[in-house]
Amino acid sequence: MIVTRFAPSPTGRLHVGNVRTALLNWLLARQAGGRFILRLDDTDTARSTEEFAQSIRDDLQWLGMAPDAEEKQSARMARYEEVLGALAAAGHAYRAYETPEELDLKRKVLLGRGLPPVYDRAALQLTDADHQRFEAEGRKPHWRFRLDAALPHEWDDLIRGPSKIDPASLSDPVIRRADGSWLYMLPSVIDDVDMGITHVVRGEDHVTNTGIQLQMFAAMGKPAPLFGHAALLTGADGALSKRLGSIGVSEFRDRGIEPIAVKALLARLGTSQPVEPVTSDAPLLAAFDISHLGRATARFDEAELERLNASILHHTPHSAVAGRTTLTEAEWNAVRGNIASVAEAEQWKTVIHGPLAAPALEADDGAYVRDAAAALAALPFDDGVWAALTDALKSATGRKGKALFMPLRLALTGQPHGPDMAALLPLIGRDEALKRLGA
Ligand code: GLU
Numbered sequence: 174m175i176v177t178r179f180a181p182s183p184t185g186r187l188h189v190g191n192v193r194t195a196l197l198n199w200l201l202a203r204q205a206g207g208r209f210i211l212r213l214d215d216t217d218t219a220r221s222t223e224e225f226a227q228s229i230r231d232d233l234q235w236l237g238m239a240p241d242a243e244e245k246q247s248a249r250m251a252r253y254e255e256v257l258g259a260l261a262a263a264g265h266a267y268r269a270y271e272t273p274e275e276l277d278l279k280r281k282v283l284l285g286r287g288l289p290p291v292y293d294r295a296a297l298q299l300t301d302a303d304h305q306r307f308e309a310e311g312r313k314p315h316w317r318f319r320l321d322a323a324l325p326h327e328w329d330d331l332i333r334g335p336s337k338i339d340p341a342s343l344s345d346p347v348i349r350r351a352d353g354s355w356l357y358m359l360p361s362v363i364d365d366v367d368m369g370i371t372h373v374v375r376g377e378d379h380v381t382n383t384g385i386q387l388q389m390f391a392a393m394g395k396p397a398p399l400f401g402h403a404a405l406l407t408g409a410d411g412a413l414s415k416r417l418g419s420i421g422v423s424e425f426r427d428r429g430i431e432p433i434a435v436k437a438l439l440a441r442l443g444t445s446q447p448v449e450p451v452t453s454d455a456p457l458l459a460a461f462d463i464s465h466l467g468r469a470t471a472r473f474d475e476a477e478l479e480r481l482n483a484s485i486l487h488h489t490p491h492s493a494v495a496g497r498t499t500l501t502e503a504e505w506n507a508v509r510g511n512i513a514s515v516a517e518a519e520q521w522k523t524v525i526h527g528p529l530a531a532p533a534l535e536a537d538d539g540a541y542v543r544d545a546a547a548a549l550a551a552l553p554f555d556d557g558v559w560a561a562l563t564d565a566l567k568s569a570t571g572r573k574g575k576a577l578f579m580p581l582r583l584a585l586t587g588q589p590h591g592p593d594m595a596a597l598l599p600l601i602g603r604d605e606a607l608k609r610l611g612a
Contacts, residue, residue: 174205174206174207174208174369174371175201175202175205175206175207175208175371175372176202176207176208176209176210176368176369176370176371176372177198177199177201177202177207177208177209177210177370177371177372177373177374178198178209178210178211178212178244178364178365178368178370178373179191179194179195179198179199179209179210179211179212179233179240180212180213180214180361180364180375181195181213181214181229182213182214182215182217182220182221183213183214183215183221183222183223183225183226183229184217184220184221184222184225185225186225186228186229186232186421186422186423187228187229187232187421187422188417188418188419188420188421189406189417189420189421189439189473190376190405190406190417190418191421192232192236192421192422192435192439193403193406193439193442194374194375194376194403195233195236195238196236196238196436196439196440197374197401197403197440197463197466198372198374199238200440200457200458200461201372201374201461201463202241202372203454203458204458204459204461207371208241208242209238209240209241210240210241210242210243210244210368210370211229211230211233211240211242211243211244212243212244212245212246212364212368213226213229213243213244213245213246213247214246214357214360214361215245215246215247216246216247216354216355216356216357216360217354218247218354221247230243231422232421232422235422235426235432236422236432236435236436237432237433237436237454238436244364244368246355246360246364249360249363249364249367250355252363252367253355253359253360253363256359256363256393257316257348257349257359259393260318260359260389260392260393261316263392264319265318265319265321265389265392266316266317266318266319266348267296267297267316267317267319267345268296268299268304268314268315268316268317269295269296269314269315269316269317269347270296270299270307270312270314270315270351271295271296276292279292279293289342290344291341291342291343291344292317292344292345294319294345296317297319312351313351313352313353314351315347315349315350315351316347316348316349317345317346317347317348318345318346318348318358318359318385318388318389318392319345320340320341320343320345320346320385320388321340321388321392322340322341324340324387324388324391324392325387325388325390325391325397326338326339326340326384326387326388327387328383328384328387328397328399328400329399330380330383330400330401330402331372331374331399331400331401331463331464332374332401332402332403332404332463332464332466332467332468333377333380333401333402333468336380336383336384336402337384338380338381338383338384338385340384340385340388343381343384343385346358346385357382358382358385358386358389359389361386362386362389362390362393363393365390365397365398366390366393366395370398371398371399372398372399372400372401373398373399373400373401374400374401374402374403374463375400375401375402375403376402376403376405377402377403377404377405378405379402380402383400383402401463401466403443403466403471404443404466404467404468404469404470404471405470405471406442406443406470406471406472406473407470407471407472407473408472408473408474409472409473409474409475409476409477411470411472413470417473420475422435425478428479428514429482429513429514429515429516429517430478430479430482430514431482431485431486431489431515433451433452433453433454433485434478434481434482434485435478436454436457437449437450437451437457437481437485438473438477438478438481439473440457440461442471442472442473443466443467443469443470443471444465444466444467445465445467446460446465448477448481450481450484450485450487450488451485452485452488452489452490452493479513482513482514483512483513486509486512486513486514486515487509487510487512488509489509491505491506494515494518497515498515498518498519499519499522500518500519500521500522503600504518504521504522504525504600505518506596507521507525507592507593507596507597507600508521508591508592508597510592510593511590511591511592521591521592524586524587524588524591524597525597525600525601526605527605527609529586529587529609530587532583532584532587532588533583534580534583534584535580538580538583541566541570541572541580542580542581542584542610543610543611544566544569544570545562545566545580545581545584545610546607546610546611548562548565548566548569549562549603549606549607549610550607552565554599554602554603555599556595556599557595558598558599559594559595559598559599560595562581562598563577563578563581566581578594581594581610582594584609584610585597585598585601585606585609585610
């Protein structure tokens with residue numbers, strides 16, 4: 174059973190990069206009939222809010238990616254404490270007292286000597302008496318995890334292939350601060366163990382964390398999940414843009430982007446598979462293969478999303494938008510090929526039902542359009558009426574092409590472009606069409 178999780182911190186709204194991470198985990202679980210868990214990484218109690226947590230739930234809901242379960246790190250503090258105790262007893266975690274200033278100084282000295290600024294583990298030399306003295310002075314320890322070259326630090330990344338870190342080149346990570354608050358690293362591992370997570374897909378900014386966390390799984394005596402690290406998104410210009418951090422579901426929604434368009438684009442971005450204008454999840458799930466993600470950064474282009482959204486709408490069935498449009502199925506089918514958002518379809522509703530402002534026709538088109546009204550009045554008003562009308566006018570006037578069609582389109586819709594007139598005219602109806610042509 175595949176179990177994945179999406180683990181945002183509720184310290185802000187989801188941006189497009191988070192949405193992609195959620196989607197990859199959702200696809201992996203859903204495709205295999207597994208479970209997809211929302212884990213709120215809310216150990217930072219000062220910055221985490223219920224409002225952001227709710228916006229994350231709402232965004233996932235809107236995207237059609239509601240999780241099977243929700244977990245909150247803030248509810249699991251006792252468990253983290255328990256595991257830290259066991260790790261400390263086994264020598265995998267230790268207390269240290271250096272202040273940020275002292276640590277900074279150590280780093281500067283090492284850098285000054287041209288050495289990597291790796292923590293010197295001075296705290297490992299502290300005796301029981303030292304600890305007692307510090308505590309008597311009121312100094313509280315922070316906790317570090319002891320990296321160990323003998324513990325696993327290599328993995329076969331689902332996306333990047335064989336990967337590793339060098340534990341000796343890294344400082345033992347601080348896992349708990351002196352004020353008792355937790356850093357992300359260890360709680361995440363404890364959660365992945367306790368929640369039975371089988372696959373972790375996240376951004377490549379977490380690659381080093383993975384090497385460290387592999388050591389933590391081993392120190393807990395637990396198997397690690399499989400890991401995949403997706404290359405980061407860039408803006409359309411290929412640069413890591415600030416703008417991406419501010420684009421999220423509310424922007425998509427405001428711009429009339431459909432959830433399926435977001436999924437269709439993000440599921441294929443950075444993969445060898447083409448982006449396709451699908452109208453449901455099924456084809457995305459069927460074709461999803463995490464190994465198709467490449468190592469190069471993927472470009473997220475807002476204009477591409479808008480184009481994809483339009484081409485998806487062009488064959489979206491009425492049933493998928495019912496409740497969000499006042500158009501009937503016939504009206505929707507007639508106009509969907511000409512809209513960039515569902516909301517835009519309402520403009521065509523007005524075109525179909527009026528009232529329309531009288532269009533400005535070329536001088537010699539006035540009489541032509543009035544002749545058209547007479548011709549239309551004599552024709553049976555059925556689904557073939559547009560073809561019959563234009564055939565009749567062609568033989569009667571000798572007009573063809575644009576000269577034949579454009580004055581009629583302008584008079585009937587008030588616009589020079591739009592949906593196929595053969596589909597629109599029956600919807601406009603006989604009386605209204607005669608009125609517009611006669612006007
Ligand atoms: N809260 C972490 C983040 O948003 C989770 C990383 C992970 O997936 O383990 O970066």
